[in-house]
Amino acid sequence: MSEQLVRIDRHGEDGAVAELVLDRPGAMNAISTEMARALAAACAELASDSGVQAVVLSSKHEKAFCVGADLKERNSLSDADLVAQRPVARAAYTGVLDLPMPTIAAVDGFALGGGCEIALSCDIIVAGEKATLGLPEVSVGVIPGGGGTQLVTRRLGWSKAARMVFTCRRFSGVEAGEYGLVDEVVAPGTAREAALEMAGVIAKHSPVGLRNAKKAMRLGFDVDLRTGLEVEDACWRATAFSGDRAEGVAAFNEKRAPRWPGV
Secondary structure, three states: HHHHHHHEEEOOOOOEEEEEEEOOHHHHHEOHHHHHHHHHHHHHHHOOOOOOEEEEEEEEOOOOEEEOEHHHHOOOOHHHHHHHHHHHHHHHHHHHHHOOOEEEEEEOOOEEOOOHHHHHHOOEEEEOOOOOEEEOOOOOOOOOOOOOOHHHHHHHHHHHHHHHHHHHEEEEEHHHHHHOOOOOOOOOHHHHHHHHHHHHHHHOOOHHHHHHHHHHHHHHHHOOHHHHHHHHHHHHHHOOOOOHHHHHHHHHHOOOOOOOOOO
């Protein structure tokens, strides 16, 4: 990852909380082709690490989480270049979306366009009161293409999502909380701290349980109830006969903290 546009920091004695840091401060974390590759590579690294139990996605830039696509770079691309770049961009967003462990976006400053979509790709969004979130793509002749049209509709419902996308409204962190766009609103500049604290709570629990619970929730969300219950049952079976389940029951009965094997 040249210039370390995206880096991974570990927290806690066992490194169970990973912080995925967007680190292109000179461009307010605008997503260039190179940065998209770096984000996809970092996500692939985390996805394959069974020791990671929760991920916080944050920014080194105090004024911006991520301002979206690098429009300066986009302006220099031919149509053929844009077609070639599309799979690279998609891999970055789906890399975040497909992380198998719980993910929390820590949003302070601007989270616009692709930046908002990165946050939406996480399971939980924590935002500072003075953050700015929005999907302004139709104002520059494109549409949200990092999963935004699908994720925001699932999060907000049709009408609220339509209003957000069609009007290009920008929400403060407080407004985003009231609208349902983010899950927790905190004092300005403290989203990262709050997200890491939440991740630390999550990371105390069974790695196998966390991943299978997320899998069941994701796969069952858009199917009928009966199918969803079958999805849940398959994920339950994958957890119930694991070492984590045996350790969890033993720790409960012995009145001690569990030592999760993670398998």
